[in-house]
Amino acid sequence: MDFSFTEEQNLIRQSLQSYLQANYQFEARRQASLADGWRPDIWKAFAEDLGITAMTLPERVGGMGMDAVSTMLVMEEFGRSLVLEPYLETVVICGGILARAGGATADEMLANIAAGDRIVAFAWGEPNARYDFKSLASTATANGKGWLLNGKKSVVMAAPWASHLLVTARTSGKPGDSSGISLFLLDKASSGIRMSEYPTIDGRRAADVEFNNVQIGAEALIGEVGEALANIEQAGDEAIAALSAESVGLMSVLHEDTVAYTKQRKQFGQPISNFQALQHRMVDMYMEIEMARSAAYLVTLNLSSSVNERAVAASAAKVTISKACRFVGQNAVQLHGGMGMTDELAISHYFKRATLIESEFGSADYHLMRHAALRAS
Missing domain, CATH: 2.40.110.10 (Butyryl-CoA Dehydrogenase, subunit A, domain 2)
Structure with a gap:
């Protein structure tokens, strides 16, 4: 199966990467989280400079009508930079619900979301x-x-x-x-x-x-x-797909930073990355991330499938990423030692976000039961 991205999708990723690298350094993000928890100027830039608030919204309201794969790419980059702004809540969840519901009130709000003028x-x-x-x-x-x-x-x-x-x-x-x-x-x-x-x-x-x-x-x-339940349940599965992509981005950073740290930290006169037990653990972290990536792809590509297939893929993804977030996050902190939990180090902030993702829109236990029920129906 071909999982390569189109030229347009690669451009979306590259432009967002460039913007976040230039404007979303860790210390600025940390200060924003201590203040109001977000930066309105960044939100406006998402709309006016990058156009991502309009990317997946319908063309009838000024959107671009792009598919869920574009959302997946955006959310993965957001995970890598620990973006605080409410893209998931406003664009992915509420934008999706309003677009499917239609009507004058919904379309007016969608146009405002696309322009970056409203947060829902x-x-x-x-x-x-x-x-x-x-x-x-x-x-x-x-x-x-x-x-x-x-x-x-x-x-x-x-x-x-x-x-x-x-x-x-x-x-x-x-x-x-x-x-x-x-x-x-x-x-x-x-x-x-x-x-x-x-x-x-x-x-x-x-x-x-x-x-x-x-x-x-x-x-x-x-x-x-x-008659709103079907629309709401679809939004829940779309949220899980977006969270899955975000988790892949943030876990990738946790793994990369941990590998880099173990090459610098020395014990007994050599880098701790030379110790075979720690090498095995970092390989296990990488394998969890790749399984999470596959789950993110699966649920994203099944969002347009039948209701049952979509829900099964969403629950499977949520179980997979919940397990991966816990394993990768805990091992990243442990391999950094006590400093891994300090606010000054980025690792602790990635770990906290990974911990919260575990329970958003359903825990692993909840989705295991949901998955079993769906398979039995």
Whole structure:
């Protein structure tokens, strides 16, 4: 099978590499994570100088209509540079959902995302829901003015930076039902929204959000009433594909930096890279990365397959990258010794991001069970 990239895809990778090497050095990234957690000027550059915020969005809203392989290339480079900006949340997840749903409200927001003028956070997780999109207790009740939204969302990534929230809520049924789930796009400044913001261990920002009788207009509904689950589940699988690519990028840096360090660090008068036991461990790290790369390719190429095939590939990828992130991250830290956990060294920041990726959109245990259930169906 041919896994070579097109000339256009190689140009995307090369231009992004050049930009990040020039503008995203580790120390600048570390200072941004200690301040606001991101840099708005970088986000605007992604839109205006590189065009990647519009890359995979539909042409009808000013996008380029490119495929998931382009997202994979971008996310891998983001992993190598530990990019903080909410590309995954806004472009990959919310952009994908809005593009499939369509409608005037969705298209207007997509145009703003493409231009780099809006950031949208996906508010879907709830305190008692774990990773299941159907375990949804938040409600949206129709009234004469539109909808009345109530509920709680937990760990809404990028919410502190967002201008809008894309919220999942029940318009009918009970938690666990496949039907009755709807999507709403609302301004974060809407009356009745309470946010508790906090930094995450990887230097980004998240928030727990409460909706207390939030009145939103009828135009806030995205897609058909009660029929949003399929769109949301596809977004979840697309997020896993993007995270898989990101993990390959960051694990590659963990491995490269570890190999370089072991060539410099000496014990008993020789570099520790000469010790056979450590050579075996670094080879094992490389093998985990290559298995993760294969899983990332598999899920990316299956995003346009049938629902079952896509979901099976996504769960398989999530299990693979979760295992790889833990193995590569822990060994990178151990081979660096105590300094591997210091904030001044890049290794610790890559390790923290790898640790968070392990649980985003489902742990390895959750996806093992999901994979088994899908295979049995």
